[in-house]
Amino acid sequence: MANYSEKYEAVIGLEVHAQLLTKSKLFCGDSAGFGSEPNTHISPITLAHPGTLPKLNKEAIELAVRMGLACNCEIERKNYFARKHYFYPDLPKGYQLSQHTTPVCIGGFVKIKTVDGERNIQLNRIHMEEDAGKSMHDQEENYSVVDYNRAGVPLIEIVTEPDLHSGDEAAAYVTEVRKLVRTLNVCDGNMEEGSLRCDANISIRLKGEKKLGTKVEIKNLNSIRFLKKAIDHEVMRMIEMKEKGETIVQQTRGFNPDTETTFAIRTKEDADDYRYMADPDLPPFVITDEFINEIKAALPELGEQKKQRFIQQYALPEYDAALLSDDKELADYFEAAAVDSTSYKQIANWLLGPVKSVLNEAGKEINSLSIKPAQLVSIIQLVEEGKVSYTMAAQKLFPAMLQANGTTALELAQQLNLIQERNEDALQQLIDEVLSNMPEKVTEYKKGKKGLIGLFVGEVMKKSKGKADPKLLNQLVTEKLAN
Incomplete structure (x- = not known):
C-alpha cells in the first residue's frame, strides 16, 4: 500500500460501470x-x-446475478427500478432508469493481490441501470451533436465500500474486476471503448481517525494506468492543501492524461437531488431461488479455481499457473495446445515467453495470434526432438510461422536452413578448427579454467551458423578437451 504521508491516509471508494454483453438494450x-x-x-x-413503454431484458438480469454470485453477493429477491431525474441532452427521457433502493446484488467482496499480499475489497452493491447517449462537441463548429446508440444499453454499477487506500490497490481491484467480467462473459472489459469505466471517490484523514474527510470524485477514468495516476495525484494534492491549512471542497474532477493531473469540473456543496421515484411503467421483478441456482450451476471456472487445477492437472509451477489463469484466452489457448502434447511446462514457457513478447510488442491479445495451438506444439516438438535449437525456434522459426500460410513448422525450418547439425564428423572438424586457433585458451582450460568451455562452444556455434545441436556440441567439445 502506498504510503503517501506519515500523517494522513487515503480513503477510496470506486464505482465501476460495466456494459453488459446483451444483444439488445435494457x-x-x-x-x-x-x-x-x-x-x-x-x-x-x-x-x-x-x-x-419499457420492457425489461431478462438476459441483463442473468448477467447481473452472475456477476453478483462471482463476487459473493447476496441476491435481492424483489427488485424495482426508479427514475433518476436530471437534464442532459444525451438522456432522451429526462431521467435514467436505475435501481436506487433495491440493488440486485448486496454486499460481497473481490479479492485482490498487491505487493502487500492478498485482501478482500468489500462491496456495497451491484445494481443495474441504463446508459446514456454520447454527446460530441468537436464534430460541428457551432453546435454539439448526440449519438443515441448507447442510450438504454444495460449497465451494472459495481460499488465498493470506502475500502481502498492507494492507487496501487485501486488498480489491482479494477484489474481483478476486468478479469471477472471477461471470464464470466458479462462485459468485454474494453476500457478504451468505454464499456468498462470507473469513477473514484477520494478523501484523506489523519491516520487512526474513523471519520471520513471531504470527498472528491474523479469521473470517467478509462484506463487502469490513468486510474492509478489520477488517485496518486489527487491524494497528494489534498495532503498539500491540508498542510497549507486550505479547505478541501467537495468537487467533481477530471483527469488530464497529458499532464497527469486532475482538474475541477464543478463544486458540489450538497449531495445531488435526483428526485428518485419508483417507475410506474415497470412492475417489480422477482428473482427466484430456482433462477439463482440455474445461474450458479452454469458459472464458469474462475481464476483461482483454474490456477489450482492447472497446478494439479498439468503439474505447472504456481507462478506459471497464476499467469496463465489470469487471462481467460491465454488459458484456453494453453489447454487447446495441451490436447496435442504432454509437454505442458514447455507450452507454458512458450506462451509466457516468445508468444507473450510478440503479442505485447504488437499490442494484441492471444486470440489474434495467427498460429494455432497445434502449430505451436509442432514448433515445440522440433525443439524437443533436437531438430531445431530453442534459440533458432524462438528467434527465427516462430516469427516466420506468424507470416507463413499453410507451411508446416518442419517445412519452414528446412526452408530457413534451421535444422540442427548432428553429424558428429562435421562437428568434430569445426571443433578442431576452433581449438587449433586458440592454443593458449586450450592450455588455460586444461590448467583448470573450466569456464572457457562456453567460449569454445560459442565459437563452434558461430562457425556452424547457429545450426549445431548445443547439447551434442557441448558434449563433443568437452570430450575433445579431455583427451
Missing part, C-alpha cells in the same frame, strides 16, 4: 452493439416518444 429490442454509424440503433422507445 428496456427495448434495439441493438446494444458497439461501433455502428451514429443513431442507427434507435427506436421510439430509445428516443422516449410519448406513449412508449
Whole structure:
C-alpha cells in the first residue's frame, strides 16, 4: 500500500460501470452493439416518444446475478427500478432508469493481490441501470451533436465500500474486476471503448481517525494506468492543501492524461437531488431461488479455481499457473495446445515467453495470434526432438510461422536452413578448427579454467551458423578437451 504521508491516509471508494454483453438494450429490442454509424440503433422507445413503454431484458438480469454470485453477493429477491431525474441532452427521457433502493446484488467482496499480499475489497452493491447517449462537441463548429446508440444499453454499477487506500490497490481491484467480467462473459472489459469505466471517490484523514474527510470524485477514468495516476495525484494534492491549512471542497474532477493531473469540473456543496421515484411503467421483478441456482450451476471456472487445477492437472509451477489463469484466452489457448502434447511446462514457457513478447510488442491479445495451438506444439516438438535449437525456434522459426500460410513448422525450418547439425564428423572438424586457433585458451582450460568451455562452444556455434545441436556440441567439445 502506498504510503503517501506519515500523517494522513487515503480513503477510496470506486464505482465501476460495466456494459453488459446483451444483444439488445435494457428496456427495448434495439441493438446494444458497439461501433455502428451514429443513431442507427434507435427506436421510439430509445428516443422516449410519448406513449412508449419499457420492457425489461431478462438476459441483463442473468448477467447481473452472475456477476453478483462471482463476487459473493447476496441476491435481492424483489427488485424495482426508479427514475433518476436530471437534464442532459444525451438522456432522451429526462431521467435514467436505475435501481436506487433495491440493488440486485448486496454486499460481497473481490479479492485482490498487491505487493502487500492478498485482501478482500468489500462491496456495497451491484445494481443495474441504463446508459446514456454520447454527446460530441468537436464534430460541428457551432453546435454539439448526440449519438443515441448507447442510450438504454444495460449497465451494472459495481460499488465498493470506502475500502481502498492507494492507487496501487485501486488498480489491482479494477484489474481483478476486468478479469471477472471477461471470464464470466458479462462485459468485454474494453476500457478504451468505454464499456468498462470507473469513477473514484477520494478523501484523506489523519491516520487512526474513523471519520471520513471531504470527498472528491474523479469521473470517467478509462484506463487502469490513468486510474492509478489520477488517485496518486489527487491524494497528494489534498495532503498539500491540508498542510497549507486550505479547505478541501467537495468537487467533481477530471483527469488530464497529458499532464497527469486532475482538474475541477464543478463544486458540489450538497449531495445531488435526483428526485428518485419508483417507475410506474415497470412492475417489480422477482428473482427466484430456482433462477439463482440455474445461474450458479452454469458459472464458469474462475481464476483461482483454474490456477489450482492447472497446478494439479498439468503439474505447472504456481507462478506459471497464476499467469496463465489470469487471462481467460491465454488459458484456453494453453489447454487447446495441451490436447496435442504432454509437454505442458514447455507450452507454458512458450506462451509466457516468445508468444507473450510478440503479442505485447504488437499490442494484441492471444486470440489474434495467427498460429494455432497445434502449430505451436509442432514448433515445440522440433525443439524437443533436437531438430531445431530453442534459440533458432524462438528467434527465427516462430516469427516466420506468424507470416507463413499453410507451411508446416518442419517445412519452414528446412526452408530457413534451421535444422540442427548432428553429424558428429562435421562437428568434430569445426571443433578442431576452433581449438587449433586458440592454443593458449586450450592450455588455460586444461590448467583448470573450466569456464572457457562456453567460449569454445560459442565459437563452434558461430562457425556452424547457429545450426549445431548445443547439447551434442557441448558434449563433443568437452570430450575433445579431455583427451
